[in-house]
Amino acid sequence: xxxxxxxxxxxxxxxxTTILAATFDGGVVIGSDSRASIGGEYVSSxxxxxxxxxxxxxxxxxxxxxxxxxxxxxAAKFHLSFHSVQMETPPLVIAAASVLQELCYNNKEELxxxxxxxxxxxxxxxxxxxxxxxxxxxxxxxxVQSNSTYWRVAAVLIPCVPPQVYVVPLGxxxxxxxxxxxxxxxxxxxxxxxxxxxxxxxxxxxxxxxTNALALAMxxxxxxxxxxxxxxxxxxxxxxxxxxxxxxxxxxNE
Amino acid sequence: MALSNVLHAPAAxxxxxxxxxxxxxxxxxxxxxxxxxKTGTTIAGVVFKDGVVLGADTRATSSEIVAxxxxxxxxxxxxxxxxxxxxxAADTEKTTELLSSNLTIFSLNSGRNPRVxxxxxxxxxxxYRYHGQIGASLILGGVDCAGNHLYTVGPYGSVNTMPYxxxxxxxxxxxxxxxxxxxxxxxxxxxxxxxxxAIHAGVMNDLASGNNIDICVLTRExxxxxxxxxxxxxxxxxxxxxxxxxxxxxxxxxxxxxxxLEVVEETVQRMDTA
Numbered sequence: 001x002x003x004x005x006x007x008x009x010x011x012x013x014x015x016x017t018t019i020l021a022a023t024f025d026g027g028v029v030i031g032s033d034s035r036a037s038i039g040g041e042y043v044s045s046x047x048x049x050x051x052x053x054x055x056x057x058x059x060x061x062x063x064x065x066x067x068x069x070x071x072x073x074x075a076a077k078f079h080l081s082f083h084s085v086q087m088e089t090p091p092l093v094i095a096a097a098s099v100l101q102e103l104c105y106n107n108k109e110e111l112x113x114x115x116x117x118x119x120x121x122x123x124x125x126x127x128x129x130x131x132x133x134x135x136x137x138x139x140x141x142x143x144v145q146s147n148s149t150y151w152r153v154a155a156v157l158i159p160c161v162p163p164q165v166y167v168v169p170l171g172x173x174x175x176x177x178x179x180x181x182x183x184x185x186x187x188x189x190x191x192x193x194x195x196x197x198x199x200x201x202x203x204x205x206x207x208x209x210x211t212n213a214l215a216l217a218m219x220x221x222x223x224x225x226x227x228x229x230x231x232x233x234x235x236x237x238x239x240x241x242x243x244x245x246x247x248x249x250x251x252x253n254e
Numbered sequence: 255m256a257l258s259n260v261l262h263a264p265a266a267x268x269x270x271x272x273x274x275x276x277x278x279x280x281x282x283x284x285x286x287x288x289x290x291x292k293t294g295t296t297i298a299g300v301v302f303k304d305g306v307v308l309g310a311d312t313r314a315t316s317s318e319i320v321a322x323x324x325x326x327x328x329x330x331x332x333x334x335x336x337x338x339x340x341x342x343a344a345d346t347e348k349t350t351e352l353l354s355s356n357l358t359i360f361s362l363n364s365g366r367n368p369r370v371x372x373x374x375x376x377x378x379x380x381x382y383r384y385h386g387q388i389g390a391s392l393i394l395g396g397v398d399c400a401g402n403h404l405y406t407v408g409p410y411g412s413v414n415t416m417p418y419x420x421x422x423x424x425x426x427x428x429x430x431x432x433x434x435x436x437x438x439x440x441x442x443x444x445x446x447x448x449x450x451x452a453i454h455a456g457v458m459n460d461l462a463s464g465n466n467i468d469i470c471v472l473t474r475e476x477x478x479x480x481x482x483x484x485x486x487x488x489x490x491x492x493x494x495x496x497x498x499x500x501x502x503x504x505x506x507x508x509x510x511x512x513x514x515l516e517v518v519e520e521t522v523q524r525m526d527t528a
Contacts, residue, residue: 011386012410036414042426045414067410071382110270110385 010065010112013037013044016223018185019061020213021118021128021165022197023178024206027234028126028165030118031210032061033185033218034226046226055080057238058096058119059231063183064170068113072103093119093127097166097174105172114169116182120233128165128180181213185221189213203232207241215248273385294462296424297327297338298432298452299395299404301417302445305473306395306402309449310338311424311457312482313464320464328470328479332357332368335396336470336477340422341409342389349390353377370396370403374413382411391421397472424456424463431455446471450484457486 016037021030032050037043052060052073060076062069076099083099084091097117104111118128167173167180179197181189192213201209207230214228228243294315299308310327313320321343329337329350337353339346353376357368373394381388386409394405405415418436420428431452440448446469456463466482 013408013412013414036412045416047416048414065410066412067382067386067408070378070412074378107270110273 013066014040014223015048015050015063015066015069015183016040016185016221017050017063017183018181018189018214018217018221018224019050019063019116019183020181020186020189020193020210021061021116021179022206022210023118023126023128023165023199024203025200026126027203027206027232028118028120028128029206029210029230029232030059030061030116030128030165031214031228031230032183033214033224034229035224036066037223040223043225048226049229051229051231052077053238054096054117055084055091055119057090057121057233058093058117059233059238060096060100061116061118061182062113063115064113065111068111069115072100072111072113072115075103076100090121092121092123093117093166094124094176097168097176100168101172101174104168104170108171112170114182115167116180117166117168118233120235125235126233128167128177181217183224185217185224188220189217192216203234207232211243212249214243216251218248219251219254270385272387276387294424294460295327295340295422296420296428296453296456296460296463297340297393297422298420298425298428298449298456299338299393299418300432300436300440300445300449300452301395301402301404302440302442304402304442305397305471306404307442307445307449308336308338308393308395308470308472309453309483310468311453311463312466312468313462314343315462323465324482326468326481328468328481330354331373331394332361332396333477334367334398334472335370335373335394336472336479337373337395338393338421340391340393340425345388345390346392349377349380349388350392352380367398369398369400370394370405371400374405374407377407378411378413381407381409386410393419393421395470395472397474402472420452420456422456422460422463424453424460427455427459428452442471446483454484 013036016035017033019032021028030051034047035043036045036048050062052062054060054073054077060073062073079099080091080096083095096119100115100117120126165178165180166176167182169182178199179193181193196209210230211228218224227245228248230241232239232241294313295311297310299306308328312324314322314325327338329339331337331350331354337350339350353373356376357373361368377392381390389409391409392407394407396403404417404419405413406419406421407413417438418432420432435448449469450467453467465486467484468481469483471478
């Protein structure tokens with residue numbers, strides 16, 4: 001089908017999509033569905049890979065136009081690889097997210113792609129998302145040791161857990177959160193995520209949480225579906241988990 | 255990066271200049287933007303045990319007229335890489351020619367056979383740069399040291415890889431056949447038959463696909479480009495001969511004027527071809 005939609009919908013192949021990332025005790029789970037559609041009319045691919053490795057222990061999920069997202073992640077991979085050679089150390093997750101943010105913000109007129117970045121680095125441990133978003137948060141004071149960071153906001157020190165998942169939506173904002181969801185299917189699972197996510201879950205609990213969330217979203221969103229791709233990133237390494245469509249958890253009415 | 259465009263490297267970063275210009279040009283045409291020749295088309299590819307089989311129909315349409323009944327949609331890229339093209343005929347032709355030239359230069363420079371991923375990356379970078387203005391949907395298949403590969407590149411620059419693919423206006427018809435018949439590690443005959451059936455489904459069910467079916471088999475041993483693999487059963491027989499015999503048009507007058515030529519200068523240059 002060569003018809004191209006001229007309205008505000010994504011031109012060409014769209015990832016439709018449900019993407020998410022969540023931190024647990026000792027690592028991070030990042031995952032997505034695997035459906036790609038054209039014009040919201042038919043499924044052009046049932047097994048598209050939306051979880052892209054941008055560095056050894058940093059992964060990205062893409063949403064929006066597949067062409068734009070693939071181009072941006074390619075550029076980001078290059079920048080990070082170059083950056084890590086220059087710094088002689090693996091890049092920080094926040095660096096990865098910042099690279100994506102720069103690309104998305106500077107080209108925001110032409111691009112229609114959003115991302116979630118998650119990974120593990122030695123400085124802050126497991127993180128999702130990334131980046132200093134807007135200037136309202138004031139200056140960040142990283143005076144404290146390894147696991148806690150203090151944010152100076154209007155001269156008041158607020159202790160908090162360092163932002164762990166980074167989300168770079170359309171437009172190029174950058175926000176760090178312990179858990180984040182994105183894509184068209186995410187609207188159906190905000191309630192589930194808000195209710196069920198707990199910080200410092202175990203690896204199995206977090207994997208189950210992510211699988212359930214993806215299954216619920218895929219069940220309701222027509223442009224999300226296929227298999228659930230999950231990647232578990234910890235200090236020791238990276239593990240891919242693929243849950244085929246028929247093995248996804250079933251809920252009532254299914 | 256690397257050798258994507260050997261003769262002229264594009265500037266770093268995204269460049270959307272042409273997209274703005276094209277948007278402005280659209281406003282200049284009052285009635286309709288002139289329609290380019292499209293291939294309408296069913297193209298498909300399947301990875302089998304020893305390589306890749308590519309298939310395509312041979313009809314090129316210009317709106318409702320069949321512009322070319324025996325058009326070649328399986329383009330040569332490299333000795334081990336071929337590409338099927340759907341979309342605007344000129345775009346697929348020129349894009350694949352450009353890719354082929356660049357890869358030949360690369361091969362000569364580096365002394366290596368190109369890999370399919372390299373071809374895919376070059377195509378992706380080029381098509382993305384043009385932001386969908388180049389209407390080329392391509393299926394690239396090839397065999398290299400890393401195995402048997404099949405990729406699809408969309409007009410906006412998205413890339414996907416699968417063991418079986420179909421593109422073009424007849425893709426859904428072909429995909430039905432492929433989804434039903436595909437198995438991993440098919441034998442050559444079964445793979446050829448599967449691709450033929452897929453293209454045939456496109457030919458039968460899509461108005462813009464038709465005429466004959468071409469097949470191209472790529473293996474480590476070489477390439478077998480069978481053109482046509484299946485001839486259309488609806489091929490028409492012309493009722494009369496349209497060739498005019500000598501004497502059909504009467505000659506009324508004849509005037510012969512010899513042109514006088516004078517040898518002004520003659521030089522002989524020996525070429526050493528030893």
